[in-house]
Amino acid sequence: MEIKFFDRKNKCYKTEKVAGEKYLNWTYSSPMGMKFLEAVLKKKVFSKLYGHYCDCSLSKRKIPGFIREFSIDTKEFKRHDFRNFNDFFIRELNKDARNISLENNILISPCDGKVLAYDHVDIDSLIQVKGITYSLQELIGNKNIAENYTDGCCLIFRLCPTDYHRFHFVDEGKCSPTQKITGHYYSVNPIALKNVKKLFCQNKREWSILSSKNFNEVLYIEVGATCVGSIIQTYTPNNDVKKGDEKGLFKFGGSTVIIFFQKNSVKIHQDILKQTQLGYECSVILGEPIGTTFVK
Template sequence: MKCLSLVLLLFTFISCRKEAEPDNKMETIKYIERASGELKTENVPSDGMLKWLYSSATGKAALHLLFKRKIVSAIGGWYMNTPYSARRINDFVNEHQIDKKEFEIEDLSKFKSFNDFFYRKLKPSARKIGNQLVSPADGKILVFPTLNDVANFFVKGSEFTLQNFLHDKKLASKYNDGAMAIIRLAPPDYHRYHFPASGIASESVKINGHYFSVSPLALQKSLKIFCENKREHCTLSTEDYGDILIVDVGATMVGSIIQTYKTGSKVNKGDEKGYFAFGGSTLVLLFEKGNISFDDDLIENTKKGMETTVNMGEDIAVALNE
């Protein structure tokens, strides 16, 4: 069965490279680099495939019949754990201009597989932990002071509801009038994620789902993807920011969400929470109403329809009771 799925995967990939349908149109991904304020264009791995999967009739068929399924991500994950996959590391680092000096292991030949490199650790000095509520990961962020702002932002944002997302009516009602942040991790990003504040971390609750892409090329079509993908959530109980719900969302080729924290333990801001295996991934933070206020630049950029780059440990919000 795995061999058959792999053949189908390769066949659909070849097909998508050849196909050029008239309606196969998606915008390029623009974002704002926070440090400089510059508008930039993202280099998206496999953007041709994503456009085909989410914009063409045959692509959508392949998506629902094959690409969203666990077996495909399992095969992709298996390959990324093989020594053969390590051949991709040098080219990947060079193509995306990733700073090797930040790596705990700078010698790329020491990585045993692409996944070994993908969820690499950084030197402790590579990220500074801010004074306020911080980003839990490297990536590109969107912030929404209220959930109503979410529906207005996405093409089909109205299809996204907290109850569908969390599969828990009581938990959804707790955050229904609150704020939300979405941090998207692209494949070139550092893929370990951390706690945005100090507090007590609850057990991680798993929600089974599919493996759709969480690239903006896919999310332009519907935020409902977040309600269909595999995900896990835990509550971080804090003194300054109330109860923060941290949701880890898997995606295409992300066969594993690995939690490395100890359930019920006291954690410090910046402590590692877990990591994603190969693929694009997303973290969603939910806040109770009236507890936090996002930084002005992040709010303004989101209103303009733009993601903003953030590093793990970078301030993104303040407590309203300060």
């Protein structure tokens, strides 16, 4: 299965180079693979064991080949003396690697990845892929909070294993403590999303609310995936944060950040909404403008 996305910078469609593509296709598209998935791969113990391997010094030898295969720009790295693969995976970037748009009326991408955008959402029928839906209440386990986002906006950012794997705040404000929900460790790749019903609601996830200066109450949800050893929150709850400040990071694996905005809080750029309607994700990087404050 080819995964095509829209490259916003060059205004063209590209095919994603997928880490472990053959494994993903076999696992999520064959009867034997699905049995192995249910018996082993989705379990916490598998991701935990693989996470331990990525934390050991032996895994360091994977780094050069990974960088070459996926053409990762090493000039962006803050440092190069990685102790193991996870140390490389959660790498920080140097200050010049990303340009954060600081204007109050500009909504920025909170991370590197591929984004889908949905406006005027039905919180009881959120789209996973065509024909598969889930509810916000199922996703966060809180009906009262979910109802605050009726007819609002939903952004789904998919981080590939090749991406920078830290996520950031889209505005200044204060963020609530994180609520944690245990779950499985399915892949969040589009191949998996087409074959596992209510996948986001089944995976391990965490959520919190940013009381922002310019975009009202912003609901952040971080979703783990296969081989993601941890979702690590690095912010301090209820303290002031600035736009672009780091919120947290994912250890090894593809992962997802889902953000909900309340009704009449944000206006997403038209090209992203259009590509989503056409069935394509858009590539974005941290700090890139993706919307503006809502103006009546």
